[in-house]
Every structure is written in structure tokens, then in C-alpha cells.
Amino acid sequence: MGRRIAIVEDEAAIRANYAEALARQGYEVSAHADRPSALAAFRARLPDLAIIDIGLGDEPEGGFTLCGELRAMSVRLPILFLTARDSDFDIVSGLRLGADDYLTKDVSLTHLLARIAALFRRVDALAGAGVASQEEQFERGPLALDAMRLAASWRGQPVALTLTEFWIVHTLARVPGHVKSRDQLMHDARLVDDGTITSHVKRIRRKFATIDPSFDAIESVYGMGYRWKH
Amino acid sequence: MRLRPGLRLQLALLSLLLLALPWVGYRYVQEMEAFLLDGQRQALVATARAVATALHDRPQLMAARPHTGRSTLEAERSLLPGEELLDAPPPRPLARESEAGGERVAEVEAILRGLERTTSRIWVINRDLRVLALAGRLGTAADPAAGGAVPWWRRAWLALLGRILSPPGEIVDAGLDTATLASGREVYEALLGAAGSRVRREGNGGALIVSAAHPIWSGDRVLGAVVVEESTDSILSLRNQALERLLALTLAGCVVAAAVVLGFASRLSSRIRRLRDEAENAIDARGRITALVTGSAARDEIGDLSRSFSALLDRIARHHAYLENLASRLSHELRTPVAVVRSSLENLHAETLPEGARTYMERAEAGLARLSRILSRMSEATRLEQALATTESERFDLRGVVEECVAGYRLAYPGRAFDLRLPGYPVWVRGAPDLAAQMLDKLVDNAAGFADADTPIRIELAFQTTSATLAVSNAGPPLPPHFDERPFESLAGARPRTNSGEPHLGLGLYVARLIAAFHGGTLRIANLAGGEGVRASVELRLA
Structure with missing residues (x-):
């Protein structure tokens, strides 16, 4: 059906x-x-x-x-x-x-x-219908991502991310320390407009910061893009 | 320097015309004086006639008068016109007559005494110009300024008046100056039988004396004449008083009028200046209308001007707002048809297409992609303005941001050299680091777009005592002339873009300008010395 x-x-x-x-x-x-x-x-x-x-x-x-x-x-x-x-x-x-x-x-x-x-x-x-595969889930320090459920959590607390925000976090956190340019983020998050990346990142930071005020895992690398801190 | 007479100066010059008023008044007083003098003459003639009337037909009164022993010259002088002195007159038997004559003279003087006045002098003379009788004297009124303590301002005032007016003049009581008397035209006329009058000046610069003469008849013979003299002192002092008052009044009037005119001019010019300042401040350096002129409620022309100015600015502001929103509205409106085209093309992909159609599909998709980019660029400025309104300022190290950015540019523009010059210390400014990076992105993007091939782009950060300057310069075609005068115009058509890969609407510089303004700075674009390139610099305040 x-x-x-x-x-x-x-x-x-x-x-x-x-x-x-x-x-x-x-x-x-x-x-x-x-x-x-x-x-x-x-x-x-x-x-x-x-x-x-x-x-x-x-x-x-x-x-x-x-x-x-x-x-x-x-x-x-x-x-x-x-x-x-x-x-x-x-x-x-x-x-x-x-x-x-x-x-x-x-x-x-x-x-x-x-x-x-x-x-x-x-x-x-x-x-619970699907079987969550291991590749779809990974943890980076306090961050846990589940690509199947599109769910993110920080220090055990769920973070309500939209799809776009989830893909951005997913792309960044998959390879910590690696700088992702706006173009890459745009592609991975299936966005078309790199102008909105900045505001998406801003919103992501704010969402994490409401759970953990000391959140600073997403680093701006000016002129290049963003990276997930180790 | 060109002289720019202000409104106040112009009106002050105009008010000088008021000074014509005292002159007119002066002329009027002069007329009055002449009129009064004439009246005095008439009065004196009447007096002379009255005295003469009392003496008419009394030849015995006029007969004798002790000869005072004048020279023969006196006799010659006394000749009437047309008479001749054939030989020296024989000594007259005056001595004999003198006793009887003395009585007669006393009688004449008795008549005259009744006519005595302080300010007029009456002579009775016979044909030989001998004075038969004399009554009264030319009196002098007490000089008001002569005695008593006079306050300094009054003295100064009188000194000033003395320069303008002729003083009444000293009256010299010349006594029996028959020479003066004899030279008078009126006396001759009287001795010829006609009443006459004359105004003469006593002595040198002395008082003005009005004298009138009337003949004394005996039958049809002229026995002598009555001469009445009076000083014009009273008229003169009247005139001077009038002039003094006139001068004082007109001066006071002029001062008041000038003060009023000046005050009016000040008010007028201050209103105009306020209007000008408001108008100048209404539009800021970015050409945005920040504040509307509040239309004045005054009902005159300036109020009118201010109101129409306010209305004009309002209309411009609305038009401006319309234009500002146009880009974002346009991109919004165009998104829907673009979405139609895109989804249609994508659906077309699912269909089996003839081989030849693939090329056209690719071209259509490339064009569509470009269109999308243009649309997102167009809405970028609007989005940035919205973002700026909510962004909080923080203190950050601009040097670190620039350093990171340039590291990124070296990756992003592999074929381009970057010449980075940084100061040895952190440069702390207030703002948003990611916005500053975005601004630098735009400046570098612009520089890279116009730079000649194989020339480096120079990025400099320098700081002065209170400000930091971030400059991006590139070798390449210079700015079109008068670029400064139209900084909002798109650069797209102004300079040939050497490395065209991106749609270029000149919006990048607009965005950079917005961010510079957010950081309390200004963006300036100028040609490099020698015209070999262009330098865009942003001056930011240090935090």
C-alpha cells in the first residue's frame, strides 16, 4: 500500500x-x-x-x-x-x-x-517497524545521532532538530575536525541557497545551547565553512 | 572666498533705507523754518508799518537829530541811488537845532518806547541815515546748555547735534552800527518809498537777523524810515529743538525697526536653516530616508515649503521602500514560475526523451540554475538586513577572522595569490565575526572578479589609535568616473568583469556596505594611485 x-x-x-x-x-x-x-x-x-x-x-x-x-x-x-x-x-x-x-x-x-x-x-x-542499522547511528562525545529516526541528542537529552538542521549536524559530526564548506553543507543538507546555511547553523547552536549553555562544538572557520570540534 | 550675504545681512542692508526718514524730516524742518522766517519778516514789516504810521506826516519830528560827527564818507554813503554829491555839504546848523531837536527826539523815543520789546530793535532814521531814535535791543535767550552740570550723555548728544545743526549763533549787540544798517537793501528801499525786509547775518558766523524797513511819509516825500530788527534766535532754537527731537525719534525708530527686521530675519533664516538641516539629515549616507521632516504648522511660505518637503520625502521614502522591497518581492514572485519550470524539467527527465533533446534539457537546467542563483542573491540583501536587526554585537579579534578567511580564500581561489598584511597585535572590534567574514567575502569576491590575471589580491588590516582599516585592493580596470557620486549603482555595467562566473548585480558591495554600517564603519571604494587598480577599504571603530 x-x-x-x-x-x-x-x-x-x-x-x-x-x-x-x-x-x-x-x-x-x-x-x-x-x-x-x-x-x-x-x-x-x-x-x-x-x-x-x-x-x-x-x-x-x-x-x-x-x-x-x-x-x-x-x-x-x-x-x-x-x-x-x-x-x-x-x-x-x-x-x-x-x-x-x-x-x-x-x-x-x-x-x-x-x-x-x-x-x-x-x-x-x-x-519500530524498521530495523535500525548500526551505520545509521553514531556518537561523537556527548552527541548521539540516529539517521534513521532523524533524532539527535546531546548528553542524553533529545534536541529537536528539523530535517535540514539534522543533516547539517550529521555532515559536520561524521568527520569531526574536518572543515565543511557551505557548498558541502548545502549539498548534504539538500539546500539550494548557501545564504541560509548561516542562519541554520545559528539556529542549531541555539537549540543545543538551550540544553547545554556551554555548547561550542560547531566552530566557524571563516572563509571556509564550519567544523565539528573534537 | 565667495561672499555669501546671509538673509540677515541682506535685510539689514535693506533696513538702511530707513535712514532716509531722518533726511526727509530734516527737509521738512527746513521748510518749516523758511516758512516761520517768512512769517517773522511779515510781522516785522507790519511792526515797521505801524511805527511808521505813527510818524507819518510829522516832519517836525524827523527834522533834526544831533549829528554825531560822521565823516563825509558817511554823507556819500547816505546818497540814494541816482543822487550825486556835488560838493561837500556845508556844516549844518545842527547845534542850533539840537536843543529843540532833543525834545523831538525824546518824543519819537516815547512813541517807540511803547513798542519796545526785548527781542526787537527799532530804529528811526532820516533820509541821511541818521538815527533819530532807537528802542529795544536784540535780546538773547539764555543758552540752555550754557550753565549747570550736564550729564555726559547729554553733552555727547549735544556735541553730536552741534556737528549736524548750525547753532543759534552769538548775538553781537552791534550797537549803533549804521554802516551795517546803511548797507541794507531794505533801508534803501524804504527811503525810496517801498517797504522792504531782509535777513542778514550778524558779523561773521553770528546770529541771523531779520530786519524790515518802512518809509515815513510826509505828504509824498519820504522823511525817513523805520527799521525793525529781530534776531531769528527763537526760530532757530525752535528748529534745533525740532531737529533734535526728530533725530532722537528717528534714531530710536531706526533702532527699533532694525531690531525688528533683524529679529525677523534671524527667525526666518533659522527656520530655513532648520529646514535645510532636517532635509540634509533626512537622507543618510546610504541614501536611505532615516527621518522625515516634520511639516511645520506655520501658514506662511516657509511652512508651506516645509510641508511640501515633508510630503516629498514621504513620497520618496515610500518609493524607496518599494524599490528596496522590489528585489526580495521580485525574487519571491519569480520563485513560483522557476519552481514550475524546474519541476516540469525534472518530470521531463522521467520521460524517455530523444537523444537530441538531452542537450536542450541540459541547457535549460543550466539556465535555470543560474536564474536560481540570481534570485537567491537578490533576496540575500533583504535577508541580511533582517539578520542584522536581530544580531547581537560582540567583541572579537578581527585579525583572527581575516587570517582564517584568507586561509579559506587560498583554497577557494586556487589560481589566485593573496598578499596578506596583518598587524602584530589582535585588532579588537565590536560586531559579529561571521558578518565581518561575509563582508570580507564580498570584497574579495568583488576584487577577484575584476583583478587582472596572475596579479595578487592584497588584503591589509591596519589599526590607528581609534580605528582599524581593512582594505582589499586588486590590480585591474579602474572605477568608472564619478563612481563616488552613485555608489549604489550596480557595478555590473560599469566595469568589464574579467572573470565572470557568477551573476553580478553589484549587490555584493551593497551587502558589504550594510555590514560595514552594522559595525559602525564606512565602506569606501577608490582607485589606486596611478589608476592601476581599485581599493575597497572599511574603517571600523576599535572596541
């Missing part, structure tokens, strides 16, 4: 393109053009994953509202924001509403599919 993905997007061409691409991957896709119809459909049956645009028709913040409503229906349901907006403010608001990730619309389909796959793997891992 294919997994059900809901796309809520007011731009017909994008909606159709994504729907087709996802269908080609074997997903079952339901596409909605506006918030009320999407909400009605979700009430009838929850999808396994939702991809939501922020501006929906004549509701410029409709996606945020929908995300809140969806999160109220299901805590576990993976939600992806896919939007043309890329300001830090929008990203932060989106993530605060409980979205699992935030992507701008120029993300490539390959990246989008990889993210969707990762999110489903996490759902499976959390449900």
Missing part, C-alpha cells in the same frame, strides 16, 4: 508537477488548491505526510493556519513547508508551528523526494 501524501498548493502547475513526480515514486497523492478543501479532506482522512505552501489563494498565511490545525489533529504527522518565501521570519514561524522542515520552492525534486523518504523512514523507525 502506497503512502498518502497531501499537497496543498495554490499554483496549479507546481501542484500537478509535484503530484506526478510523487505518484511516479509510488506515493498516493491528494492535491488541494486551498485551505478549506484541504482541511475537509484531512478531517475525512489524514495523509501520511503533508506538503504545504504558506500563501494559499487569497490567504497569505493560510499555510501556517493549516499547519497548526493539522498538528492539532496529529502530533506525529510529518509536515513540510514548501514555499516561495525564504525570510528567516517565515522559516522560524513555520518551524515553531511544528513543521518538520521548511524548503523553498527552488528545491529540486530529487532533494524533495529524499527528504520525504527520510521523513517516512523516521516515522517507520519511531513505530
Whole structure:
């Protein structure tokens, strides 16, 4: 049985393109053009994953509202924001509403599919359906990463990272001491815009710092990128 | 230096026109004086006529008068025009007549005594210009300034007046100066039978004397004349008083008017200056409108100007905000169609395509990638501005950041040499290290874009007493002329970019400028001496 993905997007061409691409991957896709119809459909049956645009028709913040409503229906349901907006403010608001990730619309389909796959793997891992392989998990000092569950923990405490943030930490921590350039991080985190790497790193540091105020494992190497301290 | 007369000076010069007022007043007083003098003459003529009337047809009164023993010259002088002195007049039997004459003279003088006044002198003369009787004297009014302690300001005032006005003049009581009398035109006229009057000056620079003469008739013969003299002292002192008051009043008026004009001009120019300062401060060095001129509520033209200026700035600010948001809005708006194209192309990949179509697909994808980069560059400045608003300043060592950055550039630009010059000590500044690194990225990126091949890019960090200068210079084409005047213009079309790999919108320098401003510094771009290259320098305050 294919997994059900809901796309809520007011731009017909994008909606159709994504729907087709996802269908080609074997997903079952339901596409909605506006918030009320999407909400009605979700009430009838929850999808396994939702991809939501922020501006929906004549509701410029409709996606945020929908995300809140969806999160109220299901805590576990993976939600992806896919939007043309890329300001830090929008990203932060989106993530605060409980979205699992935030992507701008120029993300490539390959990246989008990889993210969707990762999110489903996490759902499976959390449900205990999948078998967690050893390679997917590793520890670096106080940091523990589980690539299957997309979960990170610091000194035993879980850190709520988004997909993008998780991939950045994953890339950095896999080879400690090795400088990763913004381009590399961008590629590994499946981002398209290196301008946002800085703000992502900033947010990651802040998240770790709320658990451990002395957190300084991510080092800026000016002119090159970032590295995970030994 | 060019002279720039301010508004105040101009109005002060204009108020000099007020000085015409005392002159006009002076002319008026002069007219009045002439008028009064004429009146006095008329009055004297009337007096003379009245006296003469009392003496008409009384030849016995006029007959004799003791001869005072004048010379024959006196006789010659007394000749009327047209008369001739054929031979010396024989001695007259005056002695005989003198006793009887003395009585007559006393009678004349009795008549005259009734007419005596302090300020006028009345003579009765006969045809021989002999004085038959004389009454009164030219009196002098007491000089107000002559006695008593006079305060210094009053003395100074009088001294000033003395320079402007002619003083009343000393009255010399010339006594029986018949020579003066005889030279008078009015006396001749009277002896010829016509009343006359004259204004003469007593002595040299003495008082002005008005004299009038009227003939004394006996039948149709002129027996003699009555001459009435009066000094114009009272008129003169009246005139001087009037002038003094006029001068004082107009001076006071001028001072008040000048003060008012000056105050008005000061207010006017201060309002204009305030408007100018506000207008200058409204737009900062980056061309952003930081503060709007608050439209003045005044209903005059300056208030009007200030209001329209405020409205103008408001419109510019709105237009500016529109332009500033344009890049990010444009990139936002373009993202959706780009996403349509991208997802369509990617879906197309899944289809089996003829071999020839692959090339076009690749080209379309390359173009799309470039378009995406441009879009993200366009929103970078906006994103940075948002980031700057939330970034906290910290104290960091700029030298360390520059050193690390340059190590990175050596990896990132393998074909390019970097000439790094650092000071021997840490350079502490306040700001955000990653932003400083981003600024240096932009400057180096810009320098590398325009540098001639195989020339090093020089990065210098130097510090002065209170500031540090970070400079990036490269050999290459110089800046277009007047670059300083339009620092916000994109460099894209201004200089040929030698190593074009990236879309270049001139936004990099804009970003660098934003970060420099965040660090309390300024970005300056100038040609190197000799025009062999360009140097971008940022001056930062030391922390």
C-alpha cells in the first residue's frame, strides 16, 4: 500500500508537477488548491505526510493556519513547508508551528523526494517497524545521532532538530575536525541557497545551547565553512 | 572666498533705507523754518508799518537829530541811488537845532518806547541815515546748555547735534552800527518809498537777523524810515529743538525697526536653516530616508515649503521602500514560475526523451540554475538586513577572522595569490565575526572578479589609535568616473568583469556596505594611485 501524501498548493502547475513526480515514486497523492478543501479532506482522512505552501489563494498565511490545525489533529504527522518565501521570519514561524522542515520552492525534486523518504523512514523507525542499522547511528562525545529516526541528542537529552538542521549536524559530526564548506553543507543538507546555511547553523547552536549553555562544538572557520570540534 | 550675504545681512542692508526718514524730516524742518522766517519778516514789516504810521506826516519830528560827527564818507554813503554829491555839504546848523531837536527826539523815543520789546530793535532814521531814535535791543535767550552740570550723555548728544545743526549763533549787540544798517537793501528801499525786509547775518558766523524797513511819509516825500530788527534766535532754537527731537525719534525708530527686521530675519533664516538641516539629515549616507521632516504648522511660505518637503520625502521614502522591497518581492514572485519550470524539467527527465533533446534539457537546467542563483542573491540583501536587526554585537579579534578567511580564500581561489598584511597585535572590534567574514567575502569576491590575471589580491588590516582599516585592493580596470557620486549603482555595467562566473548585480558591495554600517564603519571604494587598480577599504571603530 502506497503512502498518502497531501499537497496543498495554490499554483496549479507546481501542484500537478509535484503530484506526478510523487505518484511516479509510488506515493498516493491528494492535491488541494486551498485551505478549506484541504482541511475537509484531512478531517475525512489524514495523509501520511503533508506538503504545504504558506500563501494559499487569497490567504497569505493560510499555510501556517493549516499547519497548526493539522498538528492539532496529529502530533506525529510529518509536515513540510514548501514555499516561495525564504525570510528567516517565515522559516522560524513555520518551524515553531511544528513543521518538520521548511524548503523553498527552488528545491529540486530529487532533494524533495529524499527528504520525504527520510521523513517516512523516521516515522517507520519511531513505530519500530524498521530495523535500525548500526551505520545509521553514531556518537561523537556527548552527541548521539540516529539517521534513521532523524533524532539527535546531546548528553542524553533529545534536541529537536528539523530535517535540514539534522543533516547539517550529521555532515559536520561524521568527520569531526574536518572543515565543511557551505557548498558541502548545502549539498548534504539538500539546500539550494548557501545564504541560509548561516542562519541554520545559528539556529542549531541555539537549540543545543538551550540544553547545554556551554555548547561550542560547531566552530566557524571563516572563509571556509564550519567544523565539528573534537 | 565667495561672499555669501546671509538673509540677515541682506535685510539689514535693506533696513538702511530707513535712514532716509531722518533726511526727509530734516527737509521738512527746513521748510518749516523758511516758512516761520517768512512769517517773522511779515510781522516785522507790519511792526515797521505801524511805527511808521505813527510818524507819518510829522516832519517836525524827523527834522533834526544831533549829528554825531560822521565823516563825509558817511554823507556819500547816505546818497540814494541816482543822487550825486556835488560838493561837500556845508556844516549844518545842527547845534542850533539840537536843543529843540532833543525834545523831538525824546518824543519819537516815547512813541517807540511803547513798542519796545526785548527781542526787537527799532530804529528811526532820516533820509541821511541818521538815527533819530532807537528802542529795544536784540535780546538773547539764555543758552540752555550754557550753565549747570550736564550729564555726559547729554553733552555727547549735544556735541553730536552741534556737528549736524548750525547753532543759534552769538548775538553781537552791534550797537549803533549804521554802516551795517546803511548797507541794507531794505533801508534803501524804504527811503525810496517801498517797504522792504531782509535777513542778514550778524558779523561773521553770528546770529541771523531779520530786519524790515518802512518809509515815513510826509505828504509824498519820504522823511525817513523805520527799521525793525529781530534776531531769528527763537526760530532757530525752535528748529534745533525740532531737529533734535526728530533725530532722537528717528534714531530710536531706526533702532527699533532694525531690531525688528533683524529679529525677523534671524527667525526666518533659522527656520530655513532648520529646514535645510532636517532635509540634509533626512537622507543618510546610504541614501536611505532615516527621518522625515516634520511639516511645520506655520501658514506662511516657509511652512508651506516645509510641508511640501515633508510630503516629498514621504513620497520618496515610500518609493524607496518599494524599490528596496522590489528585489526580495521580485525574487519571491519569480520563485513560483522557476519552481514550475524546474519541476516540469525534472518530470521531463522521467520521460524517455530523444537523444537530441538531452542537450536542450541540459541547457535549460543550466539556465535555470543560474536564474536560481540570481534570485537567491537578490533576496540575500533583504535577508541580511533582517539578520542584522536581530544580531547581537560582540567583541572579537578581527585579525583572527581575516587570517582564517584568507586561509579559506587560498583554497577557494586556487589560481589566485593573496598578499596578506596583518598587524602584530589582535585588532579588537565590536560586531559579529561571521558578518565581518561575509563582508570580507564580498570584497574579495568583488576584487577577484575584476583583478587582472596572475596579479595578487592584497588584503591589509591596519589599526590607528581609534580605528582599524581593512582594505582589499586588486590590480585591474579602474572605477568608472564619478563612481563616488552613485555608489549604489550596480557595478555590473560599469566595469568589464574579467572573470565572470557568477551573476553580478553589484549587490555584493551593497551587502558589504550594510555590514560595514552594522559595525559602525564606512565602506569606501577608490582607485589606486596611478589608476592601476581599485581599493575597497572599511574603517571600523576599535572596541
